[in-house]
Structures are given as structure tokens and as C-alpha cells.
Amino acid sequence: MLNAKKPLPFPEPTLSDADKKAMEEIGKQIQRAQLLNELSEIKRLEPIYEKRQQFVRKIPKFWITAMLRHAGLALDLKNEEDQRVLQSLVDIAVQRNQTEPRVYNLEFTFSQNPFFEDRILRKKYEFNESSTRKKESADREGFKWTMLDFDWDDDVKALPCKINWKPGKNLSKKYAKVVDEDGDIDELGSFFNWFESDGDAFDIYSQPAAIKMADELSFITGDNGSETTLSRSSTPPDIPHPPAPVVQIPGPLKYVYITFINSGHHTVTVSWEVSSGPTSATQTIQVPPRSEEFYPFEAGKEYELSFKKKRYNPYKEK
Amino acid sequence: MLNAKKPLPFPEPTLSDADKKAMEEIGKQIQRAQLLNELSEIKRLEPIYEKRQQFVRKIPKFWITAMLRHAGLALDLKNEEDQRVLQSLVDIAVQRNQTEPRVYNLEFTFSQNPFFEDRILRKKYEFNESSTRKKESADREGFKWTMLDFDWDDDVKALPCKINWKPGKNLSKKYAKVVDEDGDIDELGSFFNWFESDGDAFDIYSQPAAIKMADELSFITGDNGSETTLSRSSTPPDIPHPPAPVVQIPGPLKYVYITFINSGHHTVTVSWEVSSGPTSATQTIQVPPRSEEFYPFEAGKEYELSFKKKRYNPYKEK
Numbered sequence: 001m002l003n004a005k006k007p008l009p010f011p012e013p014t015l016s017d018a019d020k021k022a023m024e025e026i027g028k029q030i031q032r033a034q035l036l037n038e039l040s041e042i043k044r045l046e047p048i049y050e051k052r053q054q055f056v057r058k059i060p061k062f063w064i065t066a067m068l069r070h071a072g073l074a075l076d077l078k079n080e081e082d083q084r085v086l087q088s089l090v091d092i093a094v095q096r097n098q099t100e101p102r103v104y105n106l107e108f109t110f111s112q113n114p115f116f117e118d119r120i121l122r123k124k125y126e127f128n129e130s131s132t133r134k135k136e137s138a139d140r141e142g143f144k145w146t147m148l149d150f151d152w153d154d155d156v157k158a159l160p161c162k163i164n165w166k167p168g169k170n171l172s173k174k175y176a177k178v179v180d181e182d183g184d185i186d187e188l189g190s191f192f193n194w195f196e197s198d199g200d201a202f203d204i205y206s207q208p209a210a211i212k213m214a215d216e217l218s219f220i221t222g223d224n225g226s227e228t229t230l231s232r233s234s235t236p237p238d239i240p241h242p243p244a245p246v247v248q249i250p251g252p253l254k255y256v257y258i259t260f261i262n263s264g265h266h267t268v269t270v271s272w273e274v275s276s277g278p279t280s281a282t283q284t285i286q287v288p289p290r291s292e293e294f295y296p297f298e299a300g301k302e303y304e305l306s307f308k309k310k311r312y313n314p315y316k317e318k
Numbered sequence: 319m320l321n322a323k324k325p326l327p328f329p330e331p332t333l334s335d336a337d338k339k340a341m342e343e344i345g346k347q348i349q350r351a352q353l354l355n356e357l358s359e360i361k362r363l364e365p366i367y368e369k370r371q372q373f374v375r376k377i378p379k380f381w382i383t384a385m386l387r388h389a390g391l392a393l394d395l396k397n398e399e400d401q402r403v404l405q406s407l408v409d410i411a412v413q414r415n416q417t418e419p420r421v422y423n424l425e426f427t428f429s430q431n432p433f434f435e436d437r438i439l440r441k442k443y444e445f446n447e448s449s450t451r452k453k454e455s456a457d458r459e460g461f462k463w464t465m466l467d468f469d470w471d472d473d474v475k476a477l478p479c480k481i482n483w484k485p486g487k488n489l490s491k492k493y494a495k496v497v498d499e500d501g502d503i504d505e506l507g508s509f510f511n512w513f514e515s516d517g518d519a520f521d522i523y524s525q526p527a528a529i530k531m532a533d534e535l536s537f538i539t540g541d542n543g544s545e546t547t548l549s550r551s552s553t554p555p556d557i558p559h560p561p562a563p564v565v566q567i568p569g570p571l572k573y574v575y576i577t578f579i580n581s582g583h584h585t586v587t588v589s590w591e592v593s594s595g596p597t598s599a600t601q602t603i604q605v606p607p608r609s610e611e612f613y614p615f616e617a618g619k620e621y622e623l624s625f626k627k628k629r630y631n632p633y634k635e636k
Contacts, residue, residue: 008386009401013379022373029366037359044351052344061331068326083327 031148036141042101052214053093063089066213079175081115082191088113092210100147103127103156106210108195115171117164121195124159158200163192172196349466354459360419370532371411381407384531397493399433400509406431410528418465421445421474424528426513433489435482439513442477476518481510490514 015023056062064086067077077083091109106123110116133146163172175190177197194200333341374380382404385395395401409427424441428434451464481490493508495515512518 008383009398010379010382010405013377013383015377019373019377023370026366026370026373029369030363033362033366034359037355037362040358041352041355044355045348048344048347048351051347052341055337055340055344059331059333059337061328064328065326065331080327087328 028145028148032143032145035147036143039101039142042096046096049094049211049214053091053210056214057091061087063092063213076188077191079171079190081171081174085110085113085115085171086191092213094210097125097127099129100127100150100155102150102152115166115169117166121163122161123195123200124161125200126157126159128155128157130155158198160198161195163196346463346466350461350463353465354461357419357460360414364414367412367529367532371409371528374532375409379405381410381531394506395509397489397508399489399492403428403431403433403489404509410531412528415443415445417447418445418468418473420468420470433484433487435484439481440479441513441518442479443518444475444477446473446475448473476516478516479513481514 064083067086068083077086088111089108090111091107093107093109095105095107097103097105103125105125108121108123110119110121112119130146130149133144133149136144136146138144163170165171171190172192172195175193177189177193178187188194382401385404386401395404406429407426408429409425411425411427413423413425415421415423421443423443426439426441428437428439430437448464448467451462451467454462454464456462481488483489489508490510490513493511495507495511496505506512
């Protein structure tokens, strides 16, 4: 058995405390530059995204199409009634927080529909600025060191939004969220639970919906026209996009690119089973948060895929 | 059996050709903004990296330590003589290409050593600007549309650098590169083959060495002081960093974070075997390029890890 700690072939270099401090300072300067750059990218992209948003509004059923073809979201839009309401979704607007542009509200505009009275549903993400951050004054570039401490989970709270359902049409009740004894969500139910609940069960914040979903427009413009699932293949370009839950791989051994969109609070278990061909096998893997992966699939076989989403808790014992 | 293509619950939206063109235009504007932002980040970080570089020069054996503790590189620095020469490496400088700042040369400065006469070894990456790009004039922000076509593999050539070895000291010969019948590299041999060969067998370009390796300084400054391997654990924070190839997981079920640094031209196969405890099992996964992953490991067991690096060719049949 090998040693747990492989020593260096020379004495371990050590740094004086002053040097350590100097290095930490440089590390912070790097983080500062990266954050300022992130913020400038948000600004740079904003007018272009706005232009796109206006364009997209003209395309009938754009949003429901993008959502049904969006990696991840499609999984959560299984019920027909959700799909029917979302056909009347005409716009999703992103409103960035003035103090912290990494935080934004999402404003969903609907045309008249048989389900609720509202024309606008707002999912608000409330940014709680710490008192130390409030006190710190920004430098010339608008930067505060406390901005590096920003953490979505700690500093942002997703607020519920009341929906004025028409009589007998409350989809959040009809398709209720199912929570297990640990408080983990077993079944998300109607998409509209996302508006009406505290928190962000669909992890839309990590997408963010209006930006990322509109990127799915390529599914309409043709490049990815046949995509319907949470998985997509990227190499080689001649494999059809694998639809879940059954995938038929036509060529030789292929790698299939699967994208999982989740926020870092879930693990996804993907099982696949070879349901035809000479062999039969089951494989289950745990897919980490924010994952994009190549998975090997074998040609001429069918794969039955099943996906289970579970809130991620690395501290929880099995 | 389900249909391969799941239809939308309404007629497929279609776009007019004019609309498609307009959307493509917006898509290109987004790419332009992102690239300009990438270039401005390079500029913003340059003076900070230079400061760090000067600081790092004062730390004895900084570079060899960073390399031996660098995810990926450590794997390729197995022979003692490579390690001995690299103890005389005092500086790695990044020199960016004026025309295409995404391309750079790496200049390795050595103190006197018993192996070669040179004080400087240069790994040059030659950027071949296309004639269409040459012809296009840049806009006010220095942007050309042809810049979006930049592709490292197609547009950049890594050049060999002659090393003036002292008699009997040629490590590139002593530890030669082994290439299989398909031209794939089976064994990288001495690190100095990287200088003396065409191309970039160690995929340093994707790191880029001087920037990313200096980030490994945290391994010296203490945070990651016990790290010696290509794998690292990130959650929960109390697991010791798993050393390869044998990992002993002390706590309950844990996720171990493994980082693979490779360029997109390799797949890495990781196999692990539970070598103690009530069960015994082997698992092999294919790890995609540029991968950082959580893998589940079980407590109180030992895992034997083995890694196989193979040039990636998705079109190749098995």
C-alpha cells in the first residue's frame, strides 16, 4: 500500500507570514479583476439580450417551446395543463438588482388564459446586503471587497408570488409538491408551485431562465430542431439527439453528451439499461451539480434512461 | 416503447428566413460581447499576474512544487531526473501574441544545472492568422468578426525547441515518448520531450502553465498543503485530500472531487476498485475533457484508483 501523503523530493518550501499575506493580496486582486469583468459582461450583454427579448416576443409559442426543449426544465413540465398555460407565456423579463447585478427578478408576462387572472407573475429574488457591505465604500470602479463574499444561497431569498387562480383551476393544488420526511422534495408537481412557494424548487435562478432559455432558440431555428429532452449529443455530430427515456444509438460506439441543469443543491441519479442487443446491463451514476458529461453508449442498442433528482446534501449519511 | 422524437403538444413553431437571419445576427452580437469581455479580462489580469510572477521568483523551488502539486502535470513528472532539473526552474513567463492575445509563448528560465547549457527554453505557439482575418478591418473596439472563428487546434502550431544537453544528459532520449501504431501517445516520457517535439503532448497550452500553475501556490501557502495528487476533495471540507492511487475514505459516504486537466483531446479512464470492506467492486468511468467532478466514495474503505489517458477521438470505432 502506498503512503497517503507523497512527500516532495526536496524539503517542503515554506513562506514567511509576510509573504503569505502578500500572496493572499495578489489572490484577492485576481478575484477583484475577475468579478469586475463578470459585472462588465453583464452590462455589455444587457442591451443585446433586450433586443433578443423583443424579437422573441414576436415568435408565437417561443417560450413554451424553449422550455420544453430546455435541458432540465422539460423534465419538470410533464403535465399537460402546465404546458397549456405556458402556451400563453409571451415574455420573460430579467430585472437586475441595482446593488448586486448578479441578482435579478424574473417577470413572466402571460396573455389571457383560462387558468388565472394575472397577466404578470413575478418571481422575486431578494438580495440581503450585509451591513458590512453597506458600510464599505466602493472604489473608483464601483468595487467593494465585500462583494467577493457574495453567495447566492446565503444572501438571496426567493419570495413566493400569489397567483389569482380561476375557480377550479389551481394547478399548484392539483399537482402539489411532495416533500419527504427530511424536507427534501420528492416530486416538484406543477411548475406554478415555483411561483407560489418560498424558495426556488426548480432552481430557475441558476439558469437564469430568460437568458439561458432564449439560448435554446437554436432549437427552433433549426440546428437542434429535433431536440426534445434533457439530454443532447454533441459529438460526433451525426448522432441524433437522444430522446429520453429510450435512446437508440445507430452508429458505432458513441459518446453522448448529457447536460444536467441543476443548481448545486441536487444530485441526479441517471440509470441506464441496455434493453436490446446481445447483452443487458444496468448502470447507475450519480451526476454532480452543474454537470455536462460525455457518457459512453453502445451502437445498435436501445437504452432505457431514468432520471431521479434528489436534493443534494453531502453531509447526509447514507 | 416510446417514440424517438417526442413531438411538441402544439404545431412546431417556424421562423421565416428573415427572422432566422435576425436571430443569427443577435447570436453573433452575443458572441462578440463575450469575446471582447474575454480579451478585456486578459488585459485586466496581466499586470496582476506579472506582479505575482515577480513575487513567485523569490520563492525557492516554487515552480517544481507547483508542478508536482498541479492536477494533471504531477502525473507526467514521474521520473526523478525531470524533477531534479525542474528544481532549477526559476521562472515561467507568458508572452501573449500581439495579434491574438488568446495565443502565447511560454518562456522557462532555469538556473545553471547539470543537464543542459540553456538558461531559457521557449515553447512557442505560432498563430497562423487566416488571410480573411488579415483583410478584415477591426471595429472601434478592436473586434473583427473573423476572430470568432479562432480555434486553437486549427490556428495554432506548437513549435519544437532545441535543448543543448550536456554529454550523456539527454533526458528526452533517456525517457523517450512512446507512440502506438495509430500515432496515439502511449507514454509521454520525459517532460522535456514537450520542448523538443512538435505539438503539445502534455497539453500545456490548455492550462496555460504559468497562470494556472501559479494558482497552485495555495498548495504552498497552506490551504492545500497536504495535496499531492491529481485529485482533490472539496466537500465536505473535513475529508483529507485523497491521494492517488489508493484512497482511504475515513468518514461516512463522501463525495470526492476529482479534477482532470486535459485539453479536450484526451479522455481519461478512471477505474476504482474497493479493495477492503465487506464488498468488492470495480467501476470504470470515462472522464471527459476538462472535467471536474464529484464522485461518490464509501466510508471506511480503500479505493485503488488507476488512470489511463488516451488521445480522444470520438469518431474512432472501438
